[in-house]
Amino acid sequence: MNHAKLSSDAAGGKSSPANFLLDVLTQKYMSAILFISEKLKAIFSQIRKHFDSKILLDERGDVPGWVLVVLMTTGLVTAIWTIAAPRLTAILRNSLDAMNGIR
Secondary structure, X not given: OOHHHHHHHHOOOOOOHHHHHHHHHHHHHXXXXXXXXXXXXXXXXXXXXXXXXXXXXXXXXXXXXXXXXXXXXXXXXXXXXXXXXXXXXHHHHHHHHHHXXXX
16 A cells, blocks of 8 residues: 555645655554564463463362352341441431531
C-alpha cells in the first residue's frame, strides 16, 4: 500500500511536505508498534514456558475449600448484618439528621 498516494488523494490530489512527513512518521510509528509487539510476544512465550512446568500442571488447587470459605463468609456477613441493621440504621439516621441541623 502506497501511503504517499493516500495522502495526495486525501488532500485533493495535491501532495504536500506535511502529508509526506505525516506518512513517514505513521510508518515509523507502526513499525515501532510491530517491533514492540513481537518482542512482547517472545517475552510472554518464555514466561509461559517457565510457568508451564510439571509442578504447576500437577497442582489443581482446593476449589471445595474456597467454596466453603465464600459460603461461610457470606453467612457470617448476613448474620451480622441482620443483627446490626437496626442499630446501623439508627446511627445513619441520627448522623443525617445532625447534618441537616447544620444548615
